[in-house]
Structure formats: C-alpha cells, structure tokens
Amino acid sequence: MDLSLLAQLTVSGIVVGSAYALLGVSFGIIYATTKIFHLAHAAAYAGAAYAAVWASNSLGLPFLAALVVGLAAGVLLGLVTEILFYRPMRKRNATLLTIFLVSLGISVAFPNLLQIVFGPDNQTLPRPDNPTIAIGSVTASRHDVVTVLVAWTLITLVATFVVKTRFGRSITAMRTNPTMAEAVGIDSKLVYTVVFVIGSLLVAVAGLLFTTKGVATPTMGLAPTLTGFIAAFLGGIGSQWGAALGGLLLGLLSSWSALFLQADYGPVVVFGAMFLILLVRPQGLLGKAAA
Amino acid sequence: MSYYADVTISILILMTLGVSLNLLLGYAGRVSMAHAIFFGIGGFAAARLTLPTVDELGGVATAGLQTGASWHWFPALIAAMVIAFLAALLISIPAVRLVRGEYLILLTLAFQLVSNQLMGVLDSVTGGPYGLSGVPPIGFGDTILIRPEQFIWVMLVAAVLAIAACWGIGESPFGRLLKGLREHDSAVASLGKNPVVPELLAFSVSAAIAGGVGALAAFYYGSVVPSNYTLTYSIFIISVVVLGGLGNLWGTVVGAIVLGSLEPLLREVVGDSAIPWQAVIYGAALVIMMRLRPEGILPEGFGPGRLIGRRRGGRSQLVPTEQEALDRLLHVDPGTDPDAPPIVEVFDLQKSFGGLTAVNGASFSLQRGQVTALIGPNGAGKTTIFNMICGTLPADSGRVHLRGADVTGKPAYDLAKKGLARSFQDVRVFQRLTALENVAMGVQDQPGESFARLLLTPFAVRKAERRVKQKALDCLALLGIAERAHDRVNDLSYGDQKLVAIARLLATDCDVLLLDEPTSGVDPASVEKVISGIGRLRDLGHTVCLVEHSVHFVQRLADRAVFLDQGTVIAEGTVDELMERRELADLYFGT
Numbered sequence: 020m021d022l023s024l025l026a027q028l029t030v031s032g033i034v035v036g037s038a039y040a041l042l043g044v045s046f047g048i049i050y051a052t053t054k055i056f057h058l059a060h061a062a063a064y065a066g067a068a069y070a071a072v073w074a075s076n077s078l079g080l081p082f083l084a085a086l087v088v089g090l091a092a093g094v095l096l097g098l099v100t101e102i103l104f105y106r107p108m109r110k111r112n113a114t115l116l117t118i119f120l121v122s123l124g125i126s127v128a129f130p131n132l133l134q135i136v137f138g139p140d141n142q143t144l145p146r147p148d149n150p151t152i153a154i155g156s157v158t159a160s161r162h163d164v165v166t167v168l169v170a171w172t173l174i175t176l177v178a179t180f181v182v183k184t185r186f187g188r189s190i191t192a193m194r195t196n197p198t199m200a201e202a203v204g205i206d207s208k209l210v211y212t213v214v215f216v217i218g219s220l221l222v223a224v225a226g227l228l229f230t231t232k233g234v235a236t237p238t239m240g241l242a243p244t245l246t247g248f249i250a251a252f253l254g255g256i257g258s259q260w261g262a263a264l265g266g267l268l269l270g271l272l273s274s275w276s277a278l279f280l281q282a283d284y285g286p287v288v289v290f291g292a293m294f295l296i297l298l299v300r301p302q303g304l305l306g307k308a309a310a
Numbered sequence: 311m312s313y314y315a316d317v318t319i320s321i322l323i324l325m326t327l328g329v330s331l332n333l334l335l336g337y338a339g340r341v342s343m344a345h346a347i348f349f350g351i352g353g354f355a356a357a358r359l360t361l362p363t364v365d366e367l368g369g370v371a372t373a374g375l376q377t378g379a380s381w382h383w384f385p386a387l388i389a390a391m392v393i394a395f396l397a398a399l400l401i402s403i404p405a406v407r408l409v410r411g412e413y414l415i416l417l418t419l420a421f422q423l424v425s426n427q428l429m430g431v432l433d434s435v436t437g438g439p440y441g442l443s444g445v446p447p448i449g450f451g452d453t454i455l456i457r458p459e460q461f462i463w464v465m466l467v468a469a470v471l472a473i474a475a476c477w478g479i480g481e482s483p484f485g486r487l488l489k490g491l492r493e494h495d496s497a498v499a500s501l502g503k504n505p506v507v508p509e510l511l512a513f514s515v516s517a518a519i520a521g522g523v524g525a526l527a528a529f530y531y532g533s534v535v536p537s538n539y540t541l542t543y544s545i546f547i548i549s550v551v552v553l554g555g556l557g558n559l560w561g562t563v564v565g566a567i568v569l570g571s572l573e574p575l576l577r578e579v580v581g582d583s584a585i586p587w588q589a590v591i592y593g594a595a596l597v598i599m600m601r602l603r604p605e606g607i608l609p610e611g612f613g614p615g616r617l618i619g620r621r622r623g624g625r626s627q628l629v630p631t632e633q634e635a636l637d638r639l640l641h642v643d644p645g646t647d648p649d650a651p652p653i654v655e656v657f658d659l660q661k662s663f664g665g666l667t668a669v670n671g672a673s674f675s676l677q678r679g680q681v682t683a684l685i686g687p688n689g690a691g692k693t694t695i696f697n698m699i700c701g702t703l704p705a706d707s708g709r710v711h712l713r714g715a716d717v718t719g720k721p722a723y724d725l726a727k728k729g730l731a732r733s734f735q736d737v738r739v740f741q742r743l744t745a746l747e748n749v750a751m752g753v754q755d756q757p758g759e760s761f762a763r764l765l766l767t768p769f770a771v772r773k774a775e776r777r778v779k780q781k782a783l784d785c786l787a788l789l790g791i792a793e794r795a796h797d798r799v800n801d802l803s804y805g806d807q808k809l810v811a812i813a814r815l816l817a818t819d820c821d822v823l824l825l826d827e828p829t830s831g832v833d834p835a836s837v838e839k840v841i842s843g844i845g846r847l848r849d850l851g852h853t854v855c856l857v858e859h860s861v862h863f864v865q866r867l868a869d870r871a872v873f874l875d876q877g878t879v880i881a882e883g884t885v886d887e888l889m890e891r892r893e894l895a896d897l898y899f900g901t
Binding site for chain 2: 050054056104107108113114115116117118119120121123124125126127128129130131132134135139241242245248249252281283284286287289290293294297298301
C-alpha cells in the first residue's frame with residue numbers, strides 16, 4: 020500500500036470529517052432536545068452562504084463582515100422556523116409527523132426560492148488567498164487548517180456548555196424528561212430557542228466554511244444536512260462527542276474509500292456504515308441503550 | 311388533444327404513486343422518503359427485462375445500443391413489482407429492531423440519495439446518467455399502445471386497480487392493525503399481535519405498487535432516466551398525500567389532480583421558471599396546510615359515503631343487551647380442582663434502578679377466577695412488579711409462571727397469546743379509531759390481519775370480520791357503552807375511554823387480565839361503570855389483577871389483596887382483613 024497516499028487521504032478525511040462533525044453536533048443537539056427531524060436545517064446552511072455572498076457582492080462588505088452577515092442569517096432562519104412554525108404547532112399538540120412535514124415543506128420551498136431570486140447558477144464568495152501547506156509529502160491548505168480548528172473549537176465549546184453549565188444541564192433535562200424538567204421550573208421555550216440558536220449557528224459556520232472554498236448553489240444544504248443526521252445517529256443521539264465522532268468517522272471512511280473505490284461510490288460507503296450501525300448498535304457508537 | 315392526454319397520464323402516474331404511499335404514510339403513519347426510488351427500480355427492471363437481446367440486435371453488442379432480456383411486457387411488469395417489493399424488504403431490515411418512525415425517515419432518505427447517485431453511476435445496469443432508452447411499448451396482439459390517447463386507458467385501469475387494492479388493504483382488518491400501530495405500537499403488542507411485520511409489509515407493498523407504476527411509465531415514455539427518480543419527486547409524492555389528506559385515498563386523488571396540474575398551468579404563466587415556482591408553491595402549501603388543517607383537504611374517514619349521509623361502519627348490527635352479550639362471550643371455566651396450582655405465580659422478583667432497589671424479592675400468586683389487588687404506599691414497587699409480570703420491564707432475577715410454565719421476560723405479544731394481557735394506566739386507546747374498531751383490535755386469530763389470507767381468501771376474511779365486529783360489540787355492550795360503538799374514541803370522555811380499553815382487553819379472550827390503575831383520573835360516575843365492568847370480567851371467570859390506589863374501589867371489588875411495602879410482600883389476605891391491621895393502614899395512609 021502506498022503510505023503517502025494513505026497519509027494524504029487521512030489528512031483530507033480529517034478535514035472533511037471535522038466539517039461533518041460540526042454538522043453532526045449541530046443536527047444532534049436540535050434532534051435530541053426537541054425530537055424534531057429538522058430537515059429545514061438545510062435552509063440555514065444555504066441561507067448563511069447566500070447571505071454572505073449577497074453581503075459581499077451587493078453591499079460590498081469586506082470578507083469578515085460578509086461572514087458575520089452569513090452567520091446572522093443562518094441563526095435567524097433557524098429561529099424563525101422554531102418561533103413561527105414549530106412552536107405554535109407544539110402548543111397545539113401537533114404530532115411529530117406533522118411538524119416533520121412542515122420542516123419538509125420549508126426544505127422544499129426555500130432552495131427553490133433562492134433559485135428564483137438568485138438564479139440557478141453557482142455563486143462565488145470573494146475570498147482571501149488559500150496557500151498550500153506541505154509537511155513531507157502530505158499537503159493541506161490554510162482553509163483546511165482553519166476548518167479543523169474552527170470545527171473542534173466550536174464542538175468543544177458546545178459540549179462543555181451542555182455538560183458544565185447550569186443552562187446546559189437544563190438542556191439535558193429537557194432531552195431526557197421534558198415533563199419533569201418543566202415541573203422543576205425549566206422554561207422549555209427558552210431551552211428550545213437556545214438549542215435552535217446553537218444548532219443553526221453551527222450549521223451556518225459549516226455552510227460558510229464550505230462556501231469559502233467552493234461555491235453556493237440553491238440546493239447545497241440538503242446533502243450536508245443528511246450527513247449531519249447520519250453522523251448524529253452513528254455517534255449516538257444525545258451525546259455531543261458521539262455526534263462529533265460519528266462525523267469524523269464518516270469523513271475518514273469516505274476519504275479512505277478512495278483507496279479501493281471510485282469517488283462516486285463514497286456516499287455508498289457512508290450509507291453502508293449507517294446501515295451496519297443501525298443493525299448492530301441502534302443506539303449509536305457512544306449512545307446509551309434505551310431503558 | 312395529445313397534450314391533454316399526456317398531462318392526464320402524468321397526473322394518473324402521480325395519483326397511483328400517491329395512493330400507494332398513502333397506505334404507508336396515512337394508514338401506517340410511517341414516512342418513506344424513497345418512494346421515487348421504488349418507482350425507478352420498477353422502471354429500470356422493466357426496461358432491462360423488455361429491451362431486445364444482443365442476438366436480436368444482430369449478435370454484436372454495439373456501443374449506444376441497450377440490450378435486455380426481451381420479455382413480454384406483462385411478466386416484466388410483475389417482475390418489476392416483485393423486485394421493488396424485495397428491495398423495500400431488504401432496506402427495512404434495520405427497522406425490525408427500530409420501529410420508531412424517525413429511523414425510517416433517516417434510512418429512506420439516505421437510501422433515496424445513495425440509490426439515485428448509484429443509478430447515475432452503475433452504467434452496466436442503468437445505462438448511466440442518460441439511462442436506458444428504446445423500451446418497447448405495451449401491445450395487445452398487433453395493437454401497440456404508444457399514443458397518449460391510447461395509453462391513457464392503460465393508466466386509468468392501473469390507477470383504478472391501485473386505488474381498489476389500497477382501499478381493500480387499508481380498510482381491512484390488516485389496515486386497522488396498521489392504524490393501531492400508527493398510534494400505539496406497545497398497545498398493539500399487548501394485544502398479542504406482532505408489531506413489526508405489518509409495517510414491513512405495508513412498506514413493501516407500497517413499494518411494489520410504485521414499482522409497477524414505474525414499469526408502466528417506462529413502457530409509455532420508452533425510456534428510464536435517473537433524473538426522474540430524485541428526492542424532489544419523492545417529496546412531491548409525499549405532498550400529494552399530505553395535502554389530500556393522510557389516510558384518505560380520495561384525498562390523494564384530489565391532491566394528485568391539484569398538484570399534478572400545477573406545473574402545466576404555471577408553464578403558461580412563467581415559462582421555464584415553472585419548476586422552481588411549483589416547488590415553492592407545494593412546499594409552502596405543505597407548511598400552511600400543516601399549520602391550519604393538518605388533516606388535509608379530505609380528512610381520514612371522509613368519503614363519498616359521508617356526503618350522502620351514511621355513517622362510517624354502518625349500523626347494520628343491533629346493539630345487544632348486556633345479557634345477550636354475557637351469554638355469547640367466552641366463559642372461562644375456573645376449574646373445580648381445589649389442588650390446582652395458582653394460575654400466575656411470582657417467585658422472588660428483584661429489580662434495581664441504579665442504586666435504588668424497587669422490588670426486593672416479591673413472591674405471591676393469583677388465584678383462578680379471583681380479583682387480586684396489589685396495594686401499598688407510593689413507591690412500594692407495585693407498578694414495577696406489574697411491568698415485570700407483563701414483560702415490559704426485564705427483571706434482575708426471579709421468575710414468573712403462567713399455568714405452571716416459566717414465562718419470565720417473554721415479550722408482551724407472546725404473553726397475550728398465552729392468555730395474559732394488560733391494560734395501561736394512560737389507556738393507550740387508538741384515538742382516531744372508533745370504539746368498535748378499538749375493541750375489534752383485541753380479537754385474536756383474525757384471518758383478515760394476515761396479509762396473505764387477505765389476498766387469498768377475501769370472502770373468508772369478510773365472514774370472519776362480521777364475527778369479529780359482533781364480538782367487539784358484545785364486549786362493549788357488557789361494559790355498557792355499546793351505544794358509543796361507532797364514535798371515534800377521541801370524542802369519548804376519559805372514563806369511557808378506560809371502558810373501551812377494558813372491553814378491548816376482554817375481546818382478547820385472555821383469562822388473566824392485568825389492569826393498571828383502571829380508575830385513575832376517572833370521574834365518579836364512570837368509576838361505577840368501571841367497577842361493574844370489572845365485576846363482569848369476574849362473572850365470566852377471568853382472573854384479574856389490578857394496581858389501584860383507591861381503597862374504596864379495592865374494598866368493593868377485590869377478593870384478595872397483596873400488600874407491598876419497599877419492594878416486598880408484607881401481607882396477603884382479603885382487603886378487610888388487611889385494613890383492620892392497624893400497622894398496614896398506617897403505612898398505607900401515611901399517618
């Protein structure tokens with residue numbers, strides 16, 4: 020086996036996997052706490068990217084300011100979905116299926132709206148140079164390094180927040196027993212709002228990391244959202260580190276699969292991994308078995 | 311003319327796909343995000359089977375010429391359905407362990423995306439991104455049905471057949487089982503029915519119909535292209551079902567007509583932007599509909615019959631009197647042998663939750679034909695013991711015997727088959743079904759609940775169904791609520807819902823019935839009905855065990871009581887005997 024190829028694939032696997040880990044934590048915290056299969060997460064991902072492109076190209080804002088606009092747009096989209104749609108439905112005791120269908124509707128309408136407004140073409144965000152860094156035969160770009168650093172810093176922050184702070188523990192309480200949590204005075208609305216802010220912020224970061232390297236397209240949010248689902252289920256619902264590990268594993272697997280498969284088959288490997296985990300260990304790698 | 315026929319065909323395709331998905335999404339309440347893939351699998355299978363062989367094309371495989379097995383269209387259609395059926399069964403294997411809906415969403419979503427990608431990559435099977443073309447059209451003798459005005463009739467027949475099939479399945483006892491699983495799979499299991507198999511079948515049958523439509527579409531369009539089987543189309547089909555009304559096939563017909571004519575109409579107005587506009591409109595319609603009218607345009611149970619004033623389920627059966635019901639229902643022989651062992655024996659059950667010992671070596675027995683109450687202060691371990699007997703909670707150690715056989719840890723549906731069934735404290739009646747349908751779900755060994763017998767012996771199924779309905783009505787009559795038989799359970803008071811749950815238990819013919827707090831949360835007038843209902847269970851010879859807080863209730867009903875404290879049995883006897891013992895009364899009332 021070509022060792023330098025393996026090393027290179029491992030490095031790119033870690034880079035891709037870090038972004039997946041971010042997506043996994045982002046979807047995982049929303050799903051675990053609210054039990055909503057939040058497919059509209061894709062809107063926050065694409066919305067953040069388009070807002071940054073728009074701020075940069077139409078408003079002429081500098082790079083970093085455009086990124087801030089993107090983050091704000093992503094968070095706003097997540098919040099609007101929660102406050103305008105999910106919350107009133109929960110109040111009327113809507114089933115999780117109907118809430119999911121709302122989410123589905125948003126995830127269909129939003130990218131098509133983007134297409135009508137911005138056109139179907141690729142959108143590019145003006146960006147700083149991206150020099151390549153080489154260590155021996157292995158190379159990575161500065162963007163890759165930033166991706167890894169940003170992803171794991173945010174994941175550590177969120178995981179620490181949930182475990183160590185008082186508010187974080189009330190998120191865990193809502194997740195494990197909502198009725199009891201409300202009985203001891205935890206404000207479910209506030210917890211849900213915070214969870215949507217955290218989740219949407221992380222997914223917006225992932226969307227911007229992608230757009231600063233590639234291009235924005237109307238349907239760009241769907242595949243990463245699905246990756247986030249798979250990462251979270253793979254690692255174990257309710258565990259931040261589990262979801263992060265799931266994402267990292269997915270990145271490495273799809274990268275390593277290039278050793279023996281055509282690149283087109285990468286998604287098949289990911290799907291196969293998920294199928295296997297669901298069969299053998301349905302609670303996920305780091306999840307606790309249901310009582 | 312051809313244009314309108316062509317549009318109508320595409321609407322009929324959408325309608326047939328929607329109707330088949332409604333079986334899963336509406337009746338079984340499970341989401342499949344991959345319906346377009348099964349549509350595609352059928353298309354590719356049919357194309358590969360009917361395309362000419364290499365020999366027929368002159369013996370040499372030339373690039374660009376696609377070959378197949380040169381089958382007749384009809385067997386190819388059947389094969390396409392079978393292949394789609396098997397594909398669905400295969401991907402739902404993990405669902406055997408995870409019946410929870412979200413996993414099916416995840417699984418089918420991933421399956422949709424991966425399969426669609428594979429369709430574009432596996433050149434040797436699917437022909438790559440441009441798919442397969444030159445699929446021969448359907449023909450009868452020398453007549454080839456290729457023009458839209460001709461093929462429309464084929465598609466119309468297919469749509470009618472699919473609607474009839476889905477109606478037959480959905481409105482049968484099998485469909486009733488699906489609706490039950492949609493609401494409470496634990497309750498269905500507690501009635502002695504396998505909670506997994508019907509859902510897998512619903513998923514696979516729905517996929518098979520989609521596969522059949524896929525084959526027909528391949529014959530009509532002459533080509534199959536991966537870009538026709540995208541997630542977007544899967545979601546479009548879901549929208550048709552949801553907007554039309556979940557669980558209402560007529561709704562799907564309406565939904566398909568409305569959404570199917572959207573694109574042709576938009577094309578007149580906005581030209582090529584029709585496709586994104588269509589998606590924005592149906593996506594927004596989905597959101598608005600779920601917010602304002604989640605039951606869809608035509609709600610479940612609303613059909614042409616309702617319009618002309620016929621009530622659902624009809625009223626053909628006369629309401630039996632309590633005495634008639636008592637005569638007809640199964641009487642359990644309590645046995646005359648005084649040396650017969652107790653019907654249920656519990657030996658030394660133990661259960662800890664973390665450091666907390668909830669049950670610490672409880673042993674007692676239930677006597678045939680008696681009402682036994684488990685009583686004791688809060689936290690005595692009553693419900694824990696109850697759940698361990700019912701098989702919903704695994705015991706750390708100890709055994710449970712039923713009629714002398716060890717049944718420790720057997721799943722709930724197994725126990726119900728052996729004659730032990732339970733009710734739930736939170737009732738778990740099927741809210742959107744009628745009282746009669748709820749109770750009918752309790753009846754054991756219904757041929758109509760088996761998918762195979764539904765297909766093979768439809769007349770026997772109908773005959774059996776009349777018997778099932780009669781029995782369900784008898785059970786309701788015995789509990790004094792037969793006049794509410796055709797009302798939906800969520801229109802009944804909580805007390806009546808508890809009575810429905812007891813009637814459902816009675817319908818199982820299980821001779822050991824475990825009732826979890828049958829009067830909690832019930833108004834005083836209904837408590838009287840529950841008490842007389844449980845008295846009826848005893849009259850029929852059933853053995854009853856109940857967990858109950860109300861001493862008044864226990865004193866009036868129970869023959870014996872088992873007094874628990876801190877996870878162990880500290881006394882057994884008649885209720886009056888136990889309550890006369892001062893130390894027990896103090897424990898119980900906490901004075």
